[in-house]
Amino acid sequence: TEDALKSLLVKVTLKPGEPVPPEWPFADLLAASLSPDVLEHPTDRREQLAALVTSPGNRRFGQVIVNRLWQRYLGRGIVEPIDDWEHPEPSHPELLDLLENELIASGYDLKHVASVILNSRVYQRQVDNAVVGDARRAMLFAGPAPRKLSAEQVVDSLFAASGKSFRTEELNIDVDGLRNLDQSLGFGYPERAWEFVATNNERDRPSLSLPGVQSFTNVLETFGWRASRPDPASIRANETTVLQPATLANGTLSLRASQLSDDSKVTALALEASSPEEFVEAVYRQFLTRPPTDGERAIMVEYLSPGFAERVVKGSRMATIVRPRATGVAWTNHLQPEANDIKVNYAITIEKGDTPTARLEPQWRERAEDFVWTLINLPEFVLLQ
Incomplete structure (x- = not known):
């Protein structure tokens, strides 16, 4: 409709030279408030951002990282596609939570999470060639999906x-x-x-x-x-x-x-x-x-x-x-x-x-x-x- 089209118009709300104040746009994931004890330099905005992103309360960051690791080694992510988290629907929520907890508990050590995946039974099983063209079977993770070595x-x-x-x-x-x-x-x-x-x-x-x-x-x-x-x-x-x-x-x-x-x-x-x-x-x-x-x-x-x-x-x-x-x-x-x-x-x-x-x-x-x-x-x- 005409009203719907008007709502899509870009509106200019800033005047030239007007500063844009910093804002944390993901309040639904984590509140923007930080304890002063967390930051070495409380006025450093990059440090503030890093602390918010890696806060244990920000579950999205940890889940995104471990999902990418899982996809790298198993050929398919727990959340697919791996770069679209607007409305994530994990195939195995408990597994995603487990890997995220491993990441946080290890101090965000990617090698530790990789070791957990590589030592799992699912990774060490024979490659499941039957998942090709069968999305429902691929979600079961009966074994790694067939894939090509990276460059x-x-x-x-x-x-x-x-x-x-x-x-x-x-x-x-x-x-x-x-x-x-x-x-x-x-x-x-x-x-x-x-x-x-x-x-x-x-x-x-x-x-x-x-x-x-x-x-x-x-x-x-x-x-x-x-x-x-x-x-x-x-x-x-x-x-x-x-x-x-x-x-x-x-x-x-x-x-x-x-x-x-x-x-x-x-x-x-x-x-x-x-x-x-x-x-x-x-x-x-x-x-x-x-x-x-x-x-x-x-x-x-x-x-x-x-x-x-x-x-x-x-x-x-x-x-x-x-x-x-x-x-x-x-x-x-x-x-x-x-x-x-x-x-x-x-x-x-x-x-x-x-x-x-x-x-x-x-x-x-x-x-x-x-x-x-x-x-x-x-x-x-x-x-x-």
């Missing part, structure tokens, strides 16, 4: 399974430190996938690229990683795309994870194994956390048996693995013609992957690398099902 989990899993470190260049284009801090920041050397940041800049020049870092962010972005930290999302785009298997099959990270270099866990397993059967068993457990089936074992043992007894090269020594040397290219010299050449050549080196070990006979080593590459490209490497 960070995919990258970390590749390197945790292979036993290798990232060994990228520094996340910094001002490596000589001559720019002001408000113009260029250094984020150090990433050791876990969550530590990566966007590498794009307004200059489209190879001399300002970070080829080693880019090999990681390419995989991360393919699996839904959002490069801009100030632009978060409750639920990432999680669709399976043709780029995801293509990236794992042909990308630099999969190449590095499958290469038997001297810092590879698979190299150590190959040197220690007393038989092809033992090696196949160990690698399956290392990458897929399960033993091979009889059929899988038979295929891989047949493939790796030729040359197994002669695989170790006597007299060869383990190489020292170090982080690649800095290129010397920084913001201050990136306009020099040779700067582009240095970075292009460095990118070519990165694409070749790691130096293979000299302790294993090359032909047998390449077959072992094919074996590892095959496991990485199985759907179950990135799917929890």
Whole structure:
């Protein structure tokens, strides 16, 4: 109606320059009054807000946090969708209250709540594939819902399974430190996938690229990683795309994870194994956390048996693995013609992957690398099902 439309009109109730007094808009969740003993700086409004948000009397905050943790590990929240709490209808109110109490009692320790969930029977049950397309069954939490590893989990899993470190260049284009801090920041050397940041800049020049870092962010972005930290999302785009298997099959990270270099866990397993059967068993457990089936074992043992007894090269020594040397290219010299050449050549080196070990006979080593590459490209490497 016309009256209903008029009620939707935006009304200007403030004059230019008129201050807006602070107000707590969630009186239905928690009264805005705070005891003076709670605050170290009673006039600090940010501290006031933090105290109100984390007050044990504010049950909404604790419930939102534990619901997101539950959704992360079980594939579905107790309240769905996890970012809409206008009229929440939890499927298991008692469970939500229990997890919230655990969070508050632990001093808002997320690791404690995560431990409670991970040690629960429901999390440790087999993934319930029957919940796909069945919302009512999913609400029963008979087991974790099938889900795909997050982008960070995919990258970390590749390197945790292979036993290798990232060994990228520094996340910094001002490596000589001559720019002001408000113009260029250094984020150090990433050791876990969550530590990566966007590498794009307004200059489209190879001399300002970070080829080693880019090999990681390419995989991360393919699996839904959002490069801009100030632009978060409750639920990432999680669709399976043709780029995801293509990236794992042909990308630099999969190449590095499958290469038997001297810092590879698979190299150590190959040197220690007393038989092809033992090696196949160990690698399956290392990458897929399960033993091979009889059929899988038979295929891989047949493939790796030729040359197994002669695989170790006597007299060869383990190489020292170090982080690649800095290129010397920084913001201050990136306009020099040779700067582009240095970075292009460095990118070519990165694409070749790691130096293979000299302790294993090359032909047998390449077959072992094919074996590892095959496991990485199985759907179950990135799917929890």
